Amino acid sequence: xxxxxxxxxxxxxxxxxxxxxxxxxxxxxxxxxxxxxxxxxxxxxxxxxxxxxxxxxxxxxxxxxxxxxxxxxxxxxxxxxxxxxxxxxxxxxxxxxx
Amino acid sequence: xxxxxxxxxxxxxxxxxxxxxxxxxxxxxxxxxxxxxxxxxxxxxxxxxxxxxxxxxxxxxxxxxxxxxxxxxxxxxxxxxxxxxxxxxxxxxxxxxxxxxxxxxxxxxxxxxxxxxxxxxxxxxxxxxxxxxxxxxxxxxxxxxxxxxxxxxxxxxxxxxxxxxxxxxxxxxxxxxxxxxxxxxxxxxxxxxxxxxxxxxxxxxxxxxxxxxxxxxxxxxxxxxxxxxxxxxxxxxxxxxxxxxxxxxxxxxxxxxxxxxxxxxxxxxxxxxxxxxxxxxxxxxxxxxxxxxxxxxxxxxxxxxxxxxxxxxxxxxxxxxxxxxxxxxxxxxxxxxxxxxxxxxxxxxxxxxxxxxxxxxxxxxxxxxxxxxxxxxxxxxxxxxxxxxxxxxxxxxxxxxxxxxxxxxxxxxxxxxxxxxxxxxxxxxxxxxxxxxxxxxxxxxxxxxxxxxxxxxxxxxxxxxxxxxxxxxxxxxxxxxxxxxxxxxxxxxxxxxxxxxxxxxxxxxxxxxxxxxxxxxxxxxxxxxxxxxxxxxxxxxxxx
Numbered sequence: 001x002x003x004x005x006x007x008x009x010x011x012x013x014x015x016x017x018x019x020x021x022x023x024x025x026x027x028x029x030x031x032x033x034x035x036x037x038x039x040x041x042x043x044x045x046x047x048x049x050x051x052x053x054x055x056x057x058x059x060x061x062x063x064x065x066x067x068x069x070x071x072x073x074x075x076x077x078x079x080x081x082x083x084x085x086x087x088x089x090x091x092x093x094x095x096x097x098x
Numbered sequence: 099x100x101x102x103x104x105x106x107x108x109x110x111x112x113x114x115x116x117x118x119x120x121x122x123x124x125x126x127x128x129x130x131x132x133x134x135x136x137x138x139x140x141x142x143x144x145x146x147x148x149x150x151x152x153x154x155x156x157x158x159x160x161x162x163x164x165x166x167x168x169x170x171x172x173x174x175x176x177x178x179x180x181x182x183x184x185x186x187x188x189x190x191x192x193x194x195x196x197x198x199x200x201x202x203x204x205x206x207x208x209x210x211x212x213x214x215x216x217x218x219x220x221x222x223x224x225x226x227x228x229x230x231x232x233x234x235x236x237x238x239x240x241x242x243x244x245x246x247x248x249x250x251x252x253x254x255x256x257x258x259x260x261x262x263x264x265x266x267x268x269x270x271x272x273x274x275x276x277x278x279x280x281x282x283x284x285x286x287x288x289x290x291x292x293x294x295x296x297x298x299x300x301x302x303x304x305x306x307x308x309x310x311x312x313x314x315x316x317x318x319x320x321x322x323x324x325x326x327x328x329x330x331x332x333x334x335x336x337x338x339x340x341x342x343x344x345x346x347x348x349x350x351x352x353x354x355x356x357x358x359x360x361x362x363x364x365x366x367x368x369x370x371x372x373x374x375x376x377x378x379x380x381x382x383x384x385x386x387x388x389x390x391x392x393x394x395x396x397x398x399x400x401x402x403x404x405x406x407x408x409x410x411x412x413x414x415x416x417x418x419x420x421x422x423x424x425x426x427x428x429x430x431x432x433x434x435x436x437x438x439x440x441x442x443x444x445x446x447x448x449x450x451x452x453x454x455x456x457x458x459x460x461x462x463x464x465x466x467x468x469x470x471x472x473x474x475x476x477x478x479x480x481x482x483x484x485x486x487x488x489x490x491x492x493x494x495x496x497x498x499x500x501x502x503x504x505x506x507x508x509x510x511x512x513x514x515x516x517x518x519x520x521x522x523x524x525x526x527x528x529x530x531x532x533x534x535x536x537x538x539x540x541x542x543x544x545x546x547x548x549x550x551x552x553x554x555x556x557x558x559x560x561x562x563x564x565x566x567x568x569x570x571x572x573x574x575x576x577x578x579x580x581x582x583x584x585x586x587x588x589x590x591x592x593x594x595x596x597x598x599x600x601x602x603x604x605x606x607x608x609x610x611x612x613x614x615x616x617x618x619x620x621x622x623x624x625x626x627x628x629x630x631x632x633x634x635x636x637x638x639x640x641x642x
Contacts, residue, residue, distance in 0.1 A: 012150035
């Protein structure tokens with residue numbers, strides 16, 4: 001699947017396109033197919049995000065998983081600071097990245 | 099320490115107001131990201147893997163306690179309660195909000211700090227010896243010259259759009275503690291036969307994808323020609339440095355391609371021309387700057403005795419303290435590398451504690467080191483135990499300076515958008531495997547440096563043991579290098595062979611240390627043994 005990611009303009013936070021708005025959870029990401037560029041143009045124009053781009057991912061039993069490790073770390077947070085990730089209560093969350 | 103004059107303060111305040119307006123226009127839609135990006139980068143605001151990152155300049159690594167306290171407060175108020183000290187003697191905050199950045203810059207301006215020229219193809223923060231002003235072996239205090247260069251290079255209109263970024267280091271001791279020869283320009287302050295102070299210029303060093311050791315191009319530049327000579331070096335680079343290929347744009351490539359002799363000839367020609375242009379600041383300005391770097395009020399007759407009956411304190415003194423030029427004083431380094439910790443990170447509370455200790459026990463001064471540690475440059479020996487006890491309670495008393503646990507590591511793929519592999523988890527794993535006092539004692543001085551990509555922010559080329567993280571088809575892979583050094587005996591590490599996964603490279607490092615211990619003669623360090631026996635025995639043991 002093709003998923004769309006970017007950064008929130010004000011906070012810089014990593015966000016994912018869920019089909020109608022931006023979510024901080026990669027599991028909310030929708031397959032944008034061939035529409036990525038059009039969504040990017042519209043959303044960046046409206047200053048809701050910046051530095052947006054389309055990446056490869058797949059949906060499995062655990063949710064949406066970006067294809068590349070860099071995007072998986074973006075999706076979770078720094079593996080060396082579990083307390084600062086999106087799953088601070090899960091000390092093993094970093095395993096999902098690898 | 100240098101105090102801003104009205105011009106310094108006005109420049110910084112004006113820049114804050116300017117950036118506040120730029121942020122307002124960006125958020126209001128008058129500026130696109132394409133238009134705004136170079137403006138935010140000129141103010142040290144990057145976009146990293148998870149958020150905006152702000153890099154704050156610490157000129158030649160020198161801070162007073164009020165500044166350090168404010169850095170801790172910024173970590174609490176605007177970030178997530180910590181900061182990361184970098185290999186450029188700067189501090190970075192990883193979770194910055196764009197709309198709050200002007201307020202952060204205003205807070206920094208209030209303590210005579212900023213983030214200007216911490217990004218972009220300009221002259222970056224000038225780095226120096228973290229023991230400057232305290233070292234027993236220095237010819238002069240190098241910081242006045244670093245400050246003069248800072249003033250010359252700040253907003254220098256001719257050098258704001260260089261072919262590539264540009265880094266200076268200034269030292270004044272035989273012992274190079276600033277990796278001076280691995281900078282675009284390294285300056286060593288020296289005395290000539292007549293006893294006059296001048297500058298020795300080394301040009302064209304650097305790490306990155308094409309590491310090179312800077313050759314010396316001028317043995318002695320008189321003080322009243324220092325800026326003119328630096329200007330000549332930059333002018334030749336600005337004129338002929340490659341702008342067509344970012345990977346060949348650093349000055350090291352120009353010096354290499356022209357050859358040291360031809361580059362030097364062109365610099366000397368430009369220098370001769372510039373001498374007639376009267377661009378050198380008046381020597382009175384250097385003298386004015388020097389007045390800010392006079393010795394603090396050392397206590398005369400401070401005792402040299404130290405009670406070393408506490409074995410942990412003794413170990414810390416032996417590992418982390420250095421000889422001071424003033425009898426009765428010591429230079430104490432706080433390791434930001436606890437076993438299993440994140441190299442260079444300090445919590446807001448730890449930052450404020452170090453600030454308070456500096457105020458109470460180090461004549462109000464601190465230094466950031468390029469090895470990502472903090473120095474108290476002027477501690478009375480009589481106060482060392484008190485300082486150590488306070489550090490110990492804050493988990494800042496690790497006694498591992500220049501040992502295998504004192505790892506330099508870039509932020510790597512956990513934070514950096516350029517990285518190919520994670521550096522910090524590997525540093526933590528190595529630190530846990532080798533970080534015991536016994537192991538460190540057995541291995542002695544062993545500098546280990548890890549970079550998460552070829553840009554080499556973790557200085558892997560200069561590690562006695564270096565590790566370079568690469569991306570192999572989406573999987574982290576680590577190359578091992580041996581034999582690098584950054585001191586007076588600067589050398590570049592050589593790759594052992596094929597790379598490893600994370601566990602594999604830890605095993606390979608274990609094997610390399612065993613080869614060292616088996617072959618060590620007398621007091622040889624790892625590096626000495628490597629240089630004597632060469633790569634072959636290490637390679638044989640690692641790969642079989």
